[in-house]
Amino acid sequence: MKIDVRxxxxxxxxxxxxxNISFQLEEPKIYGLLGRNGAGKTTFMEILAGQILATKGQIYIDGEKPFDNQKINESICLVKEGNNFKKDLKVKNVLQIFQYFYPTWDEELAKELVEEYNLNPNARIKTLSKGMESALGITVGLASKAPITIFDEPYIGLDAAARKKFYEILLEEYEAEKRTIILSTHLIDEVSLLFEEVLIFQEGELVLKEEADFLRNNTYAVSGTTDEVEAFISDKDVIESKQLAGMMTAYVSGDKQDAVAHGLQVEGVPIQDLMIYLTERKGA
Known part of the structure; x- marks a missing residue:
């Protein structure tokens, strides 16, 4: 489904x-939606899911507005950090409700995930630990098979092993049946290899939208003496630089081989570090 943000x-x-953000997501991919707290990510996701209205501008999904639009809402599943379910419901009630709502619901996958995460179908939501509630959210998001599935910090309270299992199942399901998955997280290093495209928000603005492979291949850290590095970066797009005891490291956008040819030390820049540098940079 095409997402057109205007x-x-x-x-x-x-x-x-x-x-005043504008961009398009035109094909099924795993998108990383990144940014610091207060960057506007959750607000954007809630507007996309038709839960709140924009003050100005609009989102169109296949040409239709999502707010108060049942057909479009049935195609979008937003799993937030918390408070996704009524506290007095039982786990099995939640799954039944979502099964009725989403025509693409995969009951077999839901059962597998309930077993994987040891969810008690008869437990009430108010009795679940934070991790178990997150596991239920993950179950709903994945089993919905919604063409647009959005996870906003979905695994608060889950341990590393449970998060790893989530990433594995998400990737398996995505490979089996492509859909647009938007994943917003602060645990970027854990999931960055899943991203096919990255969007970075800063203070309500979109500061970067780029293919993840391009970022991995065309952003790098170059190190050497201060004189060597300064000479090299004089005509480069520099994201950040730092100096210590006559040595300098600069984070650069461009062709890595150019730095190698100059005899400088070259390393890749993790997407998490890139996000930090971009959102610290004035006028980014």
Whole structure:
């Protein structure tokens, strides 16, 4: 499903959560939606899922607005960090409700995930630990098979092994049946290899939208003496630089082989570090 974001803004009293952002997501991919707290990520996801209205601008999904649109809402599943389910419901009730709502629901996958995460079908949501509630959210998101599936920090409280299992199942399901998956997380190093495209928000604005492979192959750290590095980066797009005791490291966008040819030390830049540098950089 094509997502078309046009001049989208959202204002809460005096706070601009989103500021005239525009972009398109035209094909099924695993998208990483990154940014610091307060960058506007959750607001964007809630507008995309039809849960709230924008102050200005619009999102179109296959040409239709998501707000108060049952056909479109049945194609989008948003799993947030918490409070996804009514506290008095039982786990099995939640699964039944979502099964009725999503025409693409995969009951067999839901059962597998309930078993994988040791969820008690008769337990009420209010009795679940934070990790178990997150596991239920992951179960709903994956089993929904929604053409647009959005995970907003979905695994709070899960240990490393449970998170790893989530990544594995997500990738297996995506490879078996492509859909648009938007994953917003602060655990970027854990999941960055899943991303096919990366979007970075900063203070309500979109500061980067790029293929993940391009970022991996065309951003690098170059190190050497201060004189050597400064001479090399004089005509380069420099993301960040730092100096210590006559040595210098610069984070650069461009062709790595150029730095190698100059005899400098070259290393890749993890996407998490790139996000930090970009969102620290004034005017990024």
């Amino acid at each position: 001049d989208l803004s959202k204002k809460y009293k005096e706070v601009d959560a989103l500021k």
